Amino acid sequence: MGSLLFSSIGTMEEQERKVQKLLEKMKQAKLSEKDLDKLPSLRRLLALHSSAQADAYKPSLLLCLAPLVFLAILCYTPAWHVIPWTIVQLGLGRYEAADSTCAVRAHPRWGELFRPPVECSYCADIKAVDSVDRISVEEFTDKYAYTSRPVVVRNAMKGWNASKVFDFEFFRHLYLERFPGSVDVLDEHCQFFGYQTEFRSLKELLTMSAQRFQEMWYVGWSNCDVSVADVLRQHYSRPTFLPLGSQSSRLDWIFMGRPGYGANMHVDNVGRPSWQAQIRGSKMWTIEPPRECYLTCQPLSVTVHPNDIIVLDTDTWFHKTLIVGDEISITIGAEYD
Numbered sequence: 001m002g003s004l005l006f007s008s009i010g011t012m013e014e015q016e017r018k019v020q021k022l023l024e025k026m027k028q029a030k031l032s033e034k035d036l037d038k039l040p041s042l043r044r045l046l047a048l049h050s051s052a053q054a055d056a057y058k059p060s061l062l063l064c065l066a067p068l069v070f071l072a073i074l075c076y077t078p079a080w081h082v083i084p085w086t087i088v089q090l091g092l093g094r095y096e097a098a099d100s101t102c103a104v105r106a107h108p109r110w111g112e113l114f115r116p117p118v119e120c121s122y123c124a125d126i127k128a129v130d131s132v133d134r135i136s137v138e139e140f141t142d143k144y145a146y147t148s149r150p151v152v153v154r155n156a157m158k159g160w161n162a163s164k165v166f167d168f169e170f171f172r173h174l175y176l177e178r179f180p181g182s183v184d185v186l187d188e189h190c191q192f193f194g195y196q197t198e199f200r201s202l203k204e205l206l207t208m209s210a211q212r213f214q215e216m217w218y219v220g221w222s223n224c225d226v227s228v229a230d231v232l233r234q235h236y237s238r239p240t241f242l243p244l245g246s247q248s249s250r251l252d253w254i255f256m257g258r259p260g261y262g263a264n265m266h267v268d269n270v271g272r273p274s275w276q277a278q279i280r281g282s283k284m285w286t287i288e289p290p291r292e293c294y295l296t297c298q299p300l301s302v303t304v305h306p307n308d309i310i311v312l313d314t315d316t317w318f319h320k321t322l323i324v325g326d327e328i329s330i331t332i333g334a335e336y337d
């Protein structure tokens with residue numbers, strides 16, 4: 001035992017082996033805990049061995065913590081620009097509003113890859129999109145508000161004058177002349193979908209040439225400029241059938257474009273259902289259940305016209321749109337809780 005104690009410490013493995021051997025010999029010699037106390041050098045050696053074992057775990061602990069630290073940096077330090085910037089440059093996500101907890105929001109297609117599977121009973125008995133006229137708050141709340149059952153409410157824009165006022169020129173004047181600077185706010189803090197066009201911002205859309213205006217375009221954007229939002233609200237109001245006490249988001253979504261084009265098939269990740277008012281033109285919606293519900297639920301289709309409001313849970317239904325007829329389509333909508 002003495003020779004074991006005084007030989008050099010060696011590598012971790014050698015040390016381990018020697019300590020094991022030492023412990024076995026102690027067992028064979030029938031040494032008790034009390035006997036150990038009489039050998040303080042042996043106590044020290046065993047203490048050294050257990051702290052070396054703890055050190056061996058440190059690198060793997062660091063490796064486990066690394067992804068958590070990375071996520072914390074990503075979500076809680078919007079001012080820490082390098083990682084969000086890289087994600088945006090790689091096309092994996094878009095910047096979030098400055099007051100958001102997270103600096104970037106993943107592109108919807110990544111949301112689809114990582115979303116948890118849904119339970120298909122919500123769509124099993126839906127064979128068509130319901131179409132109703134003047135629905136009461138109670139009936140809407142019971143049947144549609146939070147059931148993921150899509151519905152089109154016809155004649156739903158009583159008292160709005162948006163259909164007389166909203167057109168391309170109205171938005172061009174509002175954003176570029178009445179509130180110059182608002183397009184830069186939108187560029188930095190709101191979302192813009194250029195779909196199949198070359199437009200990457202609202203400013204690019206609104207400054208297109210007269211010739212480009214005649215060609216194909218279809219886009220959507222969220223408005224997070226408060227002055228613009230106040231003007232938009234002078235021309236429409238919260239749909240009257242929404243549940244009492246539910247808030248319609250202050251963030252308006254506007255989709256606008258020419259017949260023959262629309263949004264590609266996608267699913268959203270906004271956490272809430274939304275309404276969309278068809279101000280001008282006509283739009284055909286193709287709505288599909290998520291893949292795991294293909295055998296239980298069926299695809300749906302509905303065309304909306306001016307004065308119609310469609311209510312759809314865009315987080316559970318895949319959807320694409322196509323502008324039909326001859327007129328440019330303009331819609332406004334928002335999420336509600």
Ligand SMILES: O=C(O)CCC(=O)C(=O)O
Pocket residue numbers: 220255262263268274276314319321331
């Ligand atoms: O109106 C459109 O063309 C697409 C709308 C959409 O994708 C949505 O509201 O989630």
Ligand SMILES: [Fe+2]
Pocket residue numbers: 266267268314319
């Ligand atoms: Fe969508």
